[in-house]
Amino acid sequence: MLEFLETITGVPTPLLFGQLLLGLINGAFYAMLSLGLAVIFGLLNIINFTHGAQFMMGAFVAWMLLAWAGIGYWGALILAPLIVGATGVVIERLMISRLYKLDHLYGLLLTFGIGLMIEGVFRNEFGSSGLPYRIPAELSGAWDLGFMFMPIYRGWVVVFSLVICLATWLVIEKTRLGAYLRAATENAPLVQAFGVNVPRMITLTYGAGVALAALAGVLAAPIYSVNPQMGTNLIIVVFAVVVIGGMGSILGSVITGFGLGVVEGLTKVYWPEASATVIFVIMAIVLLTRPAGLFGRA
Amino acid sequence: MASETTAGPMPTTTAEAQGLWGYSRAQFVALLILIAALIAGPFFLYPVFLMKLLCFALFACAFNLLIGYVGLLSFGHAAYFGMGGYIAGYTAKAWGFTPEVAVITGALVAGLQGWVFGWIAIRRQGIYFAMITLAMAQMVYFVCVQAPFTGGEDGIQAIPRGRLFGIIDLGPDMNMYWFVAAVFLLGFVMVHRVIHSPYGQVLKAIRENEPRATSLGYRTDDYKLVAFILSATLAGVAGGVKSLVFGIATLTDVHWSMSGEVVLMTLVGGLGTVFGPMVGAAVIVTMQNYLAEMGAWVTVIQGAIFVAVVLAFRRGLVGEIANLLKVKL
Numbered sequence: 001m002l003e004f005l006e007t008i009t010g011v012p013t014p015l016l017f018g019q020l021l022l023g024l025i026n027g028a029f030y031a032m033l034s035l036g037l038a039v040i041f042g043l044l045n046i047i048n049f050t051h052g053a054q055f056m057m058g059a060f061v062a063w064m065l066l067a068w069a070g071i072g073y074w075g076a077l078i079l080a081p082l083i084v085g086a087t088g089v090v091i092e093r094l095m096i097s098r099l100y101k102l103d104h105l106y107g108l109l110l111t112f113g114i115g116l117m118i119e120g121v122f123r124n125e126f127g128s129s130g131l132p133y134r135i136p137a138e139l140s141g142a143w144d145l146g147f148m149f150m151p152i153y154r155g156w157v158v159v160f161s162l163v164i165c166l167a168t169w170l171v172i173e174k175t176r177l178g179a180y181l182r183a184a185t186e187n188a189p190l191v192q193a194f195g196v197n198v199p200r201m202i203t204l205t206y207g208a209g210v211a212l213a214a215l216a217g218v219l220a221a222p223i224y225s226v227n228p229q230m231g232t233n234l235i236i237v238v239f240a241v242v243v244i245g246g247m248g249s250i251l252g253s254v255i256t257g258f259g260l261g262v263v264e265g266l267t268k269v270y271w272p273e274a275s276a277t278v279i280f281v282i283m284a285i286v287l288l289t290r291p292a293g294l295f296g297r298a
Numbered sequence: 299m300a301s302e303t304t305a306g307p308m309p310t311t312t313a314e315a316q317g318l319w320g321y322s323r324a325q326f327v328a329l330l331i332l333i334a335a336l337i338a339g340p341f342f343l344y345p346v347f348l349m350k351l352l353c354f355a356l357f358a359c360a361f362n363l364l365i366g367y368v369g370l371l372s373f374g375h376a377a378y379f380g381m382g383g384y385i386a387g388y389t390a391k392a393w394g395f396t397p398e399v400a401v402i403t404g405a406l407v408a409g410l411q412g413w414v415f416g417w418i419a420i421r422r423q424g425i426y427f428a429m430i431t432l433a434m435a436q437m438v439y440f441v442c443v444q445a446p447f448t449g450g451e452d453g454i455q456a457i458p459r460g461r462l463f464g465i466i467d468l469g470p471d472m473n474m475y476w477f478v479a480a481v482f483l484l485g486f487v488m489v490h491r492v493i494h495s496p497y498g499q500v501l502k503a504i505r506e507n508e509p510r511a512t513s514l515g516y517r518t519d520d521y522k523l524v525a526f527i528l529s530a531t532l533a534g535v536a537g538g539v540k541s542l543v544f545g546i547a548t549l550t551d552v553h554w555s556m557s558g559e560v561v562l563m564t565l566v567g568g569l570g571t572v573f574g575p576m577v578g579a580a581v582i583v584t585m586q587n588y589l590a591e592m593g594a595w596v597t598v599i600q601g602a603i604f605v606a607v608v609l610a611f612r613r614g615l616v617g618e619i620a621n622l623l624k625v626k627l
Contacts, residue, residue, distance in 0.1 A: 287418050
């Protein structure tokens with residue numbers, strides 16, 4: 001069976017599955033980050049350029065909790081998103097909320113500036129070499145699946161992020177709160193007229209989107225080294241993912257995120273030089289054929 | 299601005315009608331001051347610093363052509379700036395092109411690249427346009443990391459300044475300065491001519507109300523694409539000249555942070571003002587010069603300026619001055 005697979009694919013099976021797994025993990029981060037971007041964009045009508053910095057903050061807060069307060073991975077998984085989400089609430093109240101009446105582009109510029117500031121502060125404080133974060137004892141080690149060794153932590157990241165994405169989808173599509181959210185996305189003044197506190201909902205939505213980015217950051221901390229630039233390069237790829245998927249559909253951005261991660265992983269196997277650019281090429285092709293994105297509404 | 303479009307498809311403000319060569323009286327005075335500063339500058343300030351400033355000023359003017367007059371925020375202009383630099387540097391070094399031919403070659407390649415990327419990006423508007431241009435520029439960055447001709451992490455080094463038209467040696471800083479100043483002035487005047495041509499009036503109409511421009515029979519996508527190509531070409535000129543001035547073309551110039559810097563320069567100077575981009579470029583380049591040893595704090599300060607300008611000074615420096623004096627600058 002495995003030899004047969006090797007003959008078809010033309011590459012050693014462990015290499016193929018290893019890259020597929022890496023692709024799924026990258027895809028998990030793409031999915032969680034583009035999900036947050038889409039939720040924020042839906043209600044606030046801004047593209048949150050700070051998202052990458054907030055992803056990085058999630059990883060750093062996890063590191064700080066461990067180094068300074070002795071709180072381990074599991075505590076960080078809950079506390080870091082709350083802390084970073086709270087900073088998001090402050091940013092929204094103090095700055096972003098002043099721009100809602102202006103051209104959306106100002107929101108992009110403002111959040112870009114905030115991102116630069118956060119990244120710069122962390123680079124001053126921690127340098128750019130990166131800090132290690134250990135995989136928690138419960139999730140270290142690897143399973144022998146017969147055709148490959150799977151590090152348990154990597155499997156955990158894929159499964160856990162899928163659960164988070166599904167939970168987000170359920171909250172937005174199936175709960176009363178989600179119904180308010182979708183209604184406010186369509187027509188905020190009308191929802192406000194029904195007595196819903198829309199400004200507070202906007203603030204909390206931004207906080208939740210930011211918390212999602214921070215959660216992805218905590219998940220990423222043991223895989224990548226924790227460094228101030230870890231978010232910025234990622235967020236540009238996520239922008240491309242968002243353009244490819246279109247921001248209209250929650251499930252769409254999850255599928256696009258994981259799918260593109262896998263495509264990127266496969267490209268690493270067959271044409272390593274192109275793996276950094278493949279998502280951008282796909283974006284160009286999608287724009288030429290379906291300008292609104294795969295799941296977007298024109 | 300809004301009143302202009304309601305007046306008719308091709309508005310001509312009275313100030314423009316009275317002015318000289320399409321410049322309002324205030325703009326003409328500012329232009330004379332600019333030319334005087336260009337001539338006097340190298341006798342008071344370090345010419346290499348001034349050349350760096352002029353390259354970025356031209357880059358910002360090119361960028362402003364899009365954001366200020368068509369309302370398109372390109373977040374990936376480093377791609378054209380950097381590519382212009384790489385191509386000019388490579389052709390000057392490896393193929394022995396004279397500086398003017400090298401810069402033109404770099405500009406043409408940047409323009410061609412702008413054609414392709416613009417053609418793809420104008421399918422979406424607003425925020426999506428910004429994200430697409432950023433993503434395309436990131437692709438260029440990764441290509442430049444790997445492509446053999448860019449020299450990867452090392453970049454192209456020891457690019458000769460060469461002899462202008464094969465005659466004038468640009469080695470001495472003062473000779474190079476006059477060349478850079480001439481290119482800058484040419485580019486600046488060209489942007490102004492474009493904006494004040496009938497074509498430029500259509501661009502402004504598209505910025506104010508694209509559906510209306512469409513309904514008046516203008517193929518808005520074609521207009522936007524031509525503006526994008528022009529802007530990319532000029533950014534390529536700026537990048538090409540910069541690589542000749544410093545004799546080096548590196549990944550810094552194609553990195554996304556360079557795209558962010560040109561946005562910042564234009565924003566600080568004033569979006570959609572004629573003289574804003576160069577003032578903004580002067581402010582940011584001077585700031586980077588003085589704060590160079592502060593490391594990552596420069597990033598923090600740049601971010602803070604972004605935030606401050608967006609929240610409080612959306613007109614920018616020149617825009618605020620023009621508003622105070624009640625003139626167009």
